[in-house]
Amino acid sequence: MTYDAVVIGAGLAGLTAALRLADEGRRVLVVARGVGSTHLAPATIDVLGFAGERVERPAEALPTFVDSHPGHPYARLSVEHFAAGIEWFKARLPGLGYRGGLEENVLLPTAVGVAKPSAVVPETMAAGDLRAGGRFVFVGLGLKDFYPAYLADNLGQAGASARAIELTPPRGAQTDVSSVGFARRFEQPAFRDAVVRELAGHTEPDERIGFPAVLGLERVGEVWRELEARLERQVFEVPTLPPSVSGIRLFEAMTAALRRAGGRILLGQSVVGAETGNGRIEGVVAQAAARPTTYRAPSFVLATGGLAAGGIHVDSYGKIRETVFDLALAGLPGANGRPPFLPTYFVEQPLDRLGVPVDDQLRPTDIDGRPLFENLHAAGATLAGAVPWREASGNGLSLATGYAAAGAILENMS
């Protein structure tokens, strides 16, 4: 089997690059150690939530932001390109009903009641937007990963009208039910009946009802619409601890779309090395169950993630390396005697912007900005220069750079 492109990594960045390439008729292989960070993070597309201050309009804020952060991956992208990627993504996954865009951020409550800015959100979360004010009621299901009274207390402190209700829907014989367990239960009519019955008469007509983000997996749209109809209230989901049910839906929707478009996905294979020559990657070597396998293609996308996902590794001597190609890294500590971390937790750490530096085609470069391989592109959390968990830019970064990496490959091919 020959491929036009091999994508390493099955998080949002890798899947976005692969799906766009497949949409354009390219033969694509995704090879990854396992499922990506989709399963750990909510499925909202946060583009830029905090840049010093909270960001209200990302499209307006981005030019200033990249001016002051020239090493940020966003500095490699144009706003138009960004917007095109988002429109493509929304249109490509109609089942999840994504809403919003770069024009303005919505403010969704987190599970501790912080107002978090997101640009594009699944339809099941949209009614949680705190900007409009109004009254909120948060519903607990006894899920150990969701504490609505605590959430409502903090929202109340911030001036919102919020309260909590605890339900005790039937769990069956099992007591320790995870988010995924609740999501499966929500797909059963009897469970929904029990929830609706228990809530009936306990909410006001102008209240919006927030559930933990466990309203089903494959059938989430159906479940959500049914709850809105039967409760006669606006209903929304609040993301909570991993495993992320909303992220699993996103992964499933992306991979299904990719397979339909002819892409191939191989999970359970770690890419451990490459064959190179003439300034190009000729093939990548994956450690499969039986023996190493080499996958060749004219183009490659590196989307293995950062420190969390294992795309970058630190050993006990403090030696840091990119794990597939041993690429040059930017943002290394120690270069000017800095320790990698500061004693205070809630600040940006010296190591936080660690990653692979890239050129305008998202090709990894050496420290002088020269591309290392003509046909290798990188996307997502592997990239240097961003602190997505603090900027609220996680999935936005992955989507935009995955989309742009595919764009660069398509341009080279034509």
Added chain:
Amino acid sequence: VAALETEVLVIGGGSTGAGVARDAAMRGLQTVLVERKDLADGTTGRYHGLLHSGGRYAVKDPEAAKECVVENAILRRIAADCIEDTGGLFVSTPWDDDAFGDTFLEGCRATGVTVEEVGVAEALRREPRLHPGISRAFAVPDASLDPWKLVWGNARSAKEHGAQILLYHRVDALERDGQKVTGAVVRNELTGEQVRVHAAVVVNAAGAWAGQIAELAGGRVKILPGKGIMIAMNHRLVNTVVNRCKMPADGDILVPIRTVSVIGTTDSPVADPDDLEVTQSEIDEMLDEGEKLVPGFREARALRVWAGARPLFAPEKVEDTREVSRSHALIDHRMRDDVEGLVTITGGKTTTFRLMAEVAVDAACAQLGVDRPCRTHEEPLPGSEEGQFYTLGARLRAREPRPQSEEIICECELITRQRLEEAMQRRHTENLDDIRRTLRLGMGPCQGGFCIYRATGILHAVERLDGRAANEALLAFLQERWKGVHPILYGDQMRQARLDDWIFQGLLGVQHLPS
């Protein structure tokens, strides 16, 4: 200012202070213990958790070894529920002179340490991860000791005998009437309220802080705090306490305790026991020494590093050399400083805490003019009446017959929701670190990544906290945790820490919480 009247006031809630409170209360003395933070928050809660057989001191300090032999046997009787009977091995690695083994055997025999040389093959069968190049191995009755359980067991016993324990009460002043110490003014650190405690005798069991306390009464006790660092490794790299068979030095003990193994330790003098910085070179030294015991140590996952302050007493007066045993220091300030009503007990080690408490209470009794025998070696601690050692699998065994029948809030340490709620109600605290010390909450591989949000939500409900107080509990726990993890982030634990960043700062946005 509220007032309390007591016969004995104990200052310090480590193993020694809790032991003194228990001993005094069991002798029928009215007793109050004050501790500036939580029980076992200081040195006791920061040690490696080794119940010494005496082997470590058999050559270097025979008197200390003899004390360990006696106290090891007593603690196995009275504190079984705090002990995992892991046994211990002393091994000669390729870096050690194997002739020291003979010196070691002689030392053990002379001090009464039960010892048996075992073949290398047998040692490697017992502990397959040990360096295959070891040349000799000796089995001794070392064990691992849960310091929090031990101190809480003593405190509960003291309370059952009528003692009062005041946590988060700091000594502001010691009060004197002429040459006699008459009590202390203590301040509740949580409310700011002061309490005047009148006492017939004050026992200063503040360990590395004993010098600061003695100074408040005009006594002078020179303590040279010695910093020791320890690293908790994920998993049990060994199931037996493993020591290097050589003169005691840095990084030569590996203690399997609960779900982790702890490597220790160092000893470097510091000026302030509250300011214990861990340096990269100390960490590297521990990892390199670990590699000599267990090859591949550096590839194993390190969870957390911390430092404790040993209280090393520096004799200054002629009386000191007479009063001070080799292993601990008892100072009766009557004779030494012409100050009545004050006894200082410091130095020593957790293994011999009970003995230290005994001699301190003997001295207090002498000042009070009463003669009542110590009974702490006879009566088991609450929870240890059955004489059963704890086992690593106990929590799992309790869960296994009906898996998923109870919600597990901390998966690493198998803490159920019910157990957590009970501990919160019992401790009535707004501090999640107190709960950590009580249940080992958040001490496993994820270092609270998953359980601490849950525990905050549950604390908010159980203690009826407002959002702000719950936020403070959450943020304080995260900051405290960071102190122990940031110096040692690499490998899989680096991945974990970054995932925790995504959870707390990305998903939850805790840095934006009002507090």
